[in-house]
Amino acid sequence: MGDPHGIAIVGLGVISRAYLETIGRHPGIRIVAVADLDVSRAQAVAAEFGAEALEVAAAVARPGVQTVLNLTIPAAHAQVALTAIAAGRSVYGEKPLTATLDEARQVLDAAADAGVRVGSAPDTVLGTGIQTARAAIDAGRIGRPISATATWYAPGHERWHPNPDFYYQPGGGPLLDMGPYYLTSLVQLLGPVVSVTGAASRTRDSRTIGSGPRAGEVIPVGVETHVTGVLEHEAGALSTITMSFDGVRTVAEPIEVHGELGSLILPDPNGFAGDVRLFRLGDDEWQVLPPSAGFEDGARGVGLLDFVAAAPGEERASGSVALHVLEVMTELLASAKTGTRRPIGSRPERPTLVPLTPAAVWRASS
Structure with missing residues (x-):
């Protein structure tokens, strides 16, 4: 059992609750920081999970954060992802990867240059x-x-x-x-x-x-x-x-x-x-x-768990598939x-098959 993987969540709208039910108290995940335009909402989630409620730039750069979970609206996906990558963080976001194809390419190129990873729903x-x-x-x-x-x-x-x-x-x-x-x-x-x-x-x-x-x-x-x-x-x-x-x-x-x-x-x-x-x-x-x-018994967020556990290039919910x-x-x-x-110019590798994995295993893994 390794140390929990540090997560910052940006965007705490409706879909965030589904993710929090999966990763909020998962032994392999630690929610370090959260950010939302609605400060009171961010403060409530931070209190619930022992995190800090911060502005976006501070949340993604918070020490201990390894991956940023981007749950903002599509128009903000690229901006948040690029901010996280500039801070040296990997990014896993809701679909679509970005609002435009040019933005998606920019995000993946920036991640490659920074040596970090990009993943995306749907999982x-x-x-x-x-x-x-x-x-x-x-x-x-x-x-x-x-x-x-x-x-x-x-x-x-x-x-x-x-x-x-x-x-x-x-x-x-x-x-x-x-x-x-x-x-x-x-x-x-x-x-x-x-x-x-x-x-x-x-x-x-x-x-x-x-x-x-x-x-x-x-x-x-x-x-x-x-x-x-x-x-x-x-x-x-x-x-x-x-x-x-x-x-x-x-x-x-x-x-x-x-x-x-x-x-x-x-x-x-x-x-x-x-x-x-x-x-x-x-x-x-x-x-x-x-x-x-x-x-x-999969649930929203299992793709993030798979993402943080995977070796580089072996993520099933990968940025390359999302692009x-x-x-x-x-x-x-x-x-x-x-x-x-x-x-169509892109040619991602077809992700590997997920072996049959009982809920008791993936919910308890780290």
């Missing part, structure tokens, strides 16, 4: 849902993969989120908000993407907040709210993706993968678990596969504007 892909499907593909249970579909529809986050503005500005939209779960899953399952072709639309230029103290307020829409596209994977498979803030509901499965010998249906990649179903050529019905890989996913999303939107097929 849901490390749960038993996606990892069990990946194990089945790697074992040849569907034969050579041919195609996949990834589908998500909703009428828009303004219906439930009290401050949904950032979902409808650059760095937001259904693709950058929900796409990372699906695209990171597809990279796990089928490997990196080499080209994309996309189309997109925007049904209206404003949205009305439906809950909270701002209910009834009209906010502008500055992004495309329905995006669809085709991805060509390096190994030859074709994936079709649709992400939408304009639909009401769908009966489409979240992710399907089809091969020469069988098909897989995967659970929602915004969660860690769920049934993985297999139908092989010649079968009469779908079979549910028992969990065979992944972190059991690749951001490039895919960026080029899908560019393709939608130009009407052309767009190449």
Whole structure:
């Protein structure tokens, strides 16, 4: 058992509570400092976990901090990451890696120059849902993969989120908000993407907040709210993706993968678990596969635990995968504007499979 890994958390909004439930009292983690625009919120979290509430620059530079957990809104991801890297800290952040591809490249280049590491959510892909499907593909249970579909529809986050503005500005939209779960899953399952072709639309230029103290307020829409596209994977498979803030509901499965010998249906990649179903050529019905890989009972923050424990270059929720996913999303939107097929330049290593790891093990490791 080594010393706990020192963490500074920047951004203590809604998602931070999910992380704190996983890492707050984990024996392998020590929360050293926290920072938030809401000083009272930072002070409350600091008191709860024995940390210091500081301004961002002071929090990331606080002695004892080794990694900064960046839970700010997408527009602030790059600035916080670069501040942390300049202080010699590694960074693990929420998705997307940054709001723009240029910022992402700047962050990864700065980290390489500083000799520190970058990781990024989503870590849901490390749960038993996606990892069990990946194990089945790697074992040849569907034969050579041919195609996949990834589908998500909703009428828009303004219906439930009290401050949904950032979902409808650059760095937001259904693709950058929900796409990372699906695209990171597809990279796990089928490997990196080499080209994309996309189309997109925007049904209206404003949205009305439906809950909270701002209910009834009209906010502008500055992004495309329905995006669809085709991805060509390096190994030859074709994936079709649709992400939408304009639909009401769908009966489409979240992710399907089809091969020469069988098909897989995967659970929602915004969660860690769920049934993985297999139908092989010649079968009469779908079979549910028992969990065979992944972190059991996974929770937000398990990717950070994996990140701090991994040797350099072996992080599963890595910055290189996050940059690749951001490039895919960026080029899908560019393709939608130009009407052309767009190449993808980044080629991350496909992360290694997560062995089946009971919750009692990963929750107690350091």
